[in-house]
Amino acid sequence: MSRPIGKPSLPDEASIALPALPKARRPQRRGRRAFGGSQPIAFLYLLPAFAFFIAFGVIPLGQAAFLSFYEWNGITDRSFTGFDNYLTVFTDPKIRGALWNSAILIVFYAFLPISVALVVVGLMVRVRIRGQAVYRAVLFLPTILPLTVVAVTWRWIYAPDGPLNRAFDAVGLDGFSRAWLGDFTFALPALGLVGTWVTFGLVFVLFIAGVQKISTEQYEAARIDGAGVVREFFAVTLPSLRREITVALVLTITAALRNFDVVFVTTRGGPGTNTEVPSMFIFRSVFQTRTVGLGAAIGVVLMLELLIVNMAVLWYRRRGEVES
Amino acid sequence: MIESRVEKRTIYVVLLGASFIAIYPLVSIVLLALNEPGNRISGFTIPESITLENFYTAWEKGGFSQALRSSAIIAVTVVAASVAFSVLAGYAFATMRFPFKNTLFVVLVAGLMLPYEALIIPLFFGFRDWGLIDTRWATILPQIGFSVSFGTFWMRATFESLVGSTVEAARLDGANSWDILQKVLLPLARPAMLSLAALLFLFTWNDFLLALVLIPQNESAQTAPLALSFFAGQRRGGDPSVIAAAALLVALPVLVMYVILQRRFIRGIAVGAEKG
Numbered sequence: 001m002s003r004p005i006g007k008p009s010l011p012d013e014a015s016i017a018l019p020a021l022p023k024a025r026r027p028q029r030r031g032r033r034a035f036g037g038s039q040p041i042a043f044l045y046l047l048p049a050f051a052f053f054i055a056f057g058v059i060p061l062g063q064a065a066f067l068s069f070y071e072w073n074g075i076t077d078r079s080f081t082g083f084d085n086y087l088t089v090f091t092d093p094k095i096r097g098a099l100w101n102s103a104i105l106i107v108f109y110a111f112l113p114i115s116v117a118l119v120v121v122g123l124m125v126r127v128r129i130r131g132q133a134v135y136r137a138v139l140f141l142p143t144i145l146p147l148t149v150v151a152v153t154w155r156w157i158y159a160p161d162g163p164l165n166r167a168f169d170a171v172g173l174d175g176f177s178r179a180w181l182g183d184f185t186f187a188l189p190a191l192g193l194v195g196t197w198v199t200f201g202l203v204f205v206l207f208i209a210g211v212q213k214i215s216t217e218q219y220e221a222a223r224i225d226g227a228g229v230v231r232e233f234f235a236v237t238l239p240s241l242r243r244e245i246t247v248a249l250v251l252t253i254t255a256a257l258r259n260f261d262v263v264f265v266t267t268r269g270g271p272g273t274n275t276e277v278p279s280m281f282i283f284r285s286v287f288q289t290r291t292v293g294l295g296a297a298i299g300v301v302l303m304l305e306l307l308i309v310n311m312a313v314l315w316y317r318r319r320g321e322v323e324s
Numbered sequence: 325m326i327e328s329r330v331e332k333r334t335i336y337v338v339l340l341g342a343s344f345i346a347i348y349p350l351v352s353i354v355l356l357a358l359n360e361p362g363n364r365i366s367g368f369t370i371p372e373s374i375t376l377e378n379f380y381t382a383w384e385k386g387g388f389s390q391a392l393r394s395s396a397i398i399a400v401t402v403v404a405a406s407v408a409f410s411v412l413a414g415y416a417f418a419t420m421r422f423p424f425k426n427t428l429f430v431v432l433v434a435g436l437m438l439p440y441e442a443l444i445i446p447l448f449f450g451f452r453d454w455g456l457i458d459t460r461w462a463t464i465l466p467q468i469g470f471s472v473s474f475g476t477f478w479m480r481a482t483f484e485s486l487v488g489s490t491v492e493a494a495r496l497d498g499a500n501s502w503d504i505l506q507k508v509l510l511p512l513a514r515p516a517m518l519s520l521a522a523l524l525f526l527f528t529w530n531d532f533l534l535a536l537v538l539i540p541q542n543e544s545a546q547t548a549p550l551a552l553s554f555f556a557g558q559r560r561g562g563d564p565s566v567i568a569a570a571a572l573l574v575a576l577p578v579l580v581m582y583v584i585l586q587r588r589f590i591r592g593i594a595v596g597a598e599k600g
Contacts, residue, residue, distance in 0.1 A: 037421070038421045038422045038423060039420045039421055039422055039501070040422065041420070041501060042416040042420040042421075042422040042425075043416075043422065045412040045413060045415055045416035045420070045501075046412070046413050046416050046417075046428065048408075048409040048412060048413075048472075049409040049410060049412065049413035049432070049472040049475075049476055050413070050428075050432065052409065052465070052468045052469040052472055053432055053435055053469050053472050053473060055465075055469060056443075056447070056465055056466040056468070056469025056470070057435050057438055057443065057466075057469045057470065057473075059446075060443040060446035060447050060450065060466075061438065061442065061443060061446075063446035063450070064442050064443060064445060064446050067445065067446065074449065120335075120338055120339070120342065123331065123334060123335045123338065124335055124339075126328070126331050126335070127328070127331055127332045127335055129335065129336075129339070133587075135339050135342075135343060136590060137586050137590070138343045138346055138347055139342055139343060139346050140589075140590055141346055141347065141350070141582065142346055142349075143593075144526055144578055144582050144589065145350075145530075145575055145578065145579075146529065146530040146532070146548075146549050146552075146574055146575060146578065147530065147532060147549075148530075148532050148549040148550075148552050148553050148571075148574065149549070149552065149571045149572075149574050149575040151553075151556075152353075152552060152556050152567060152568070152570075152571040153349045153350065153352075153353045153568075153571060154349060155556070156352065156353060156356060156564060156567075156568065157349055157352065159564070163348075163352050197345070197346070197349070200342075200346070201346065202593065205590050205593065205594055206593075206594060209594040229331070254439075257439075258439050258441055260441065260532070260533050261532045261533065261549075264532075264536070264553065265552075265553050265556060265557075278441075279441045279533070282441055282442075282444060282445065283444075283533070283536070283537065285445070286444075286445060286448055286537060287537075287540070292445060292449075295445050296442075296445050296446070299439075299441055299442030299443070299444070299445060300442060302439055302441055302442055303438065303439055303442040306437060306439055307437065310437060
């Protein structure tokens with residue numbers, strides 16, 4: 001993001017800690033015989049990774065939580081203000097607006113690409129596609145680009161004299177032409193569609209990998225039962241992709257909530273406050289508004305938001321796995 | 325397989341349409357960059373004459389030769405350190421027995437969920453006190469800290485799939501843990517390490533927020549995405565074709581790597597997500 005879509009993975013206690021155990025245990029038991037009990041040397045191997053993780057992950061997180069209870073301009077003494085900063089996050093109309101905007105972006109970053117990709121994949125399972133690897137490689141391309149490059153590119157596409165408006169002019173729809181990113185109605189959806197463009201390839205690749213694991217017998221059985229495209233999709237494809245859909249949801253929602261690069265390079269939150277996002281306030285709190293405590297509080301809220309969303313999605317997945 | 329003609333045509337039309345949308349913005353930026361400076365193009369026609377002048381301008385005036393060098397130094401350092409540390413930690417988690425093993429692993433991997441937007445403020449003030457603001461270390465150190473979570477997760481899975489009879493045999497021969505890692509497992513793990521390195525390079529190269537906050541003023545240490553954002557930010561002075569050329573320079577290393585390692589990338593991301 002920053003990495004385009006967060007890191008391409010997420011932790012899930014169940015799948016990390018549990019299924020790996022039987023595999024991991026066997027060599028350990030043999031190891032115990034060979035080395036006798038636990039191996040303290042393991043901590044030496046863990047040291048560098050944990051030193052960096054603690055110094056630049058865990059400790060800053062603690063400091064952010066600490067700072068979020070203070071009022072501080074970054075220079076003079078700070079003063080303890082309790083939950084005031086959190087109160088401001090949820091009552092200040094601008095910050096609340098930014099939180100709301102990031103919620104709207106979820107529609108464009110997550111729901112839209114996932115729905116479209118499901119339809120495309122649902123159609124693809126019906127026929128043998130020639131050159132599937134090429135389509136996959138092309139569709140995945142936007143996901144790997146630096147988001148600053150994506151932003152510069154789309155700023156040009158949406159420019160008053162850019163390709164999009166030229167295309168509208170060419171087909172006689174001059175009335176549609178506008179400065180998309182400066183438009184009070186269209187700026188946020190226009191940025192949202194940039195997100196759709198970025199995340200679609202990732203979602204598509206995940207789903208393609210998912211359907212390749214579905215056995216052809218399942219489809220044959222559905223077809224013998226006389227299932228058409230639609231029933232086949234809901235009876236076979238969709239339930240089999242449950243795991244891939246939850247992974248896609250977590251990655252794309254994370255990308256939507258963390259959105260910073262594209263907004264910073266294109267609109268800086270404008271026009272007005274129409275495209276403000278939480279991370280823009282975090283950035284400004286250090287260099288412009290000098291409200292460090294408030295910035296830290298927004299960061300903590302953002303982190304909790306992500307935690308809640310991820311947990312909800314994973315809970316949904318686990319519930320599904322128990323049912324089936 | 326149902327080979328219905330209508331369905332077949334529909335899916336090809338859909339795939340071609342989606343591919344056009346995926347690729348067109350990039351093509352339009354390439355055309356813009358190759359265009360004569362100052363010459364406005366419509367974005368759909370092929371320019372009459374092609375020139376690399378915009379790339380020279382970006383390279384010289386935009387300071388991109390320096391920015392790309394800086395990004396390369398940062399990315400190589402972060403990738404080398406992160407892969408090394410992840411190999412060590414992943415190896416311990418996959419093959420050794422020690423107290424709090426599962427707890428430690430869950431805590432480390434929970435770092436994947438940590439948005440660094442939330443950490444950027446303490447990092448800024450911490451590095452300011454250490455005098456590291458505006459140096460490359462200010463982004464290198466936290467990038468390593470964020471990368472080892474994913475890396476350890478990745479390498480543990482790799483080593484678990486590799487640990488087998490050869491390792492057992494080496495152990496019975498009295499090889500110590502370091503020899504087993506170095507002589508038995510590392511040669512086998514090389515493809516997985518290359519995939520990990522490629523993914524971490526991508527993340528590190530593309531980073532913007534960390535560089536923006538932690539290297540705000542020192543031009544000689546600034547990364548390529550940061551230089552691009554400053555360059556594109558001078559709206560009035562900026563010629564769109566030069567900005568387009570600059571954007572392509574920033575994207576080029578990632579694009580080249582994608583073309584070479586495309587399958588590895590796609591599989592890596594799919595597999596990485598699957599394991600989650």
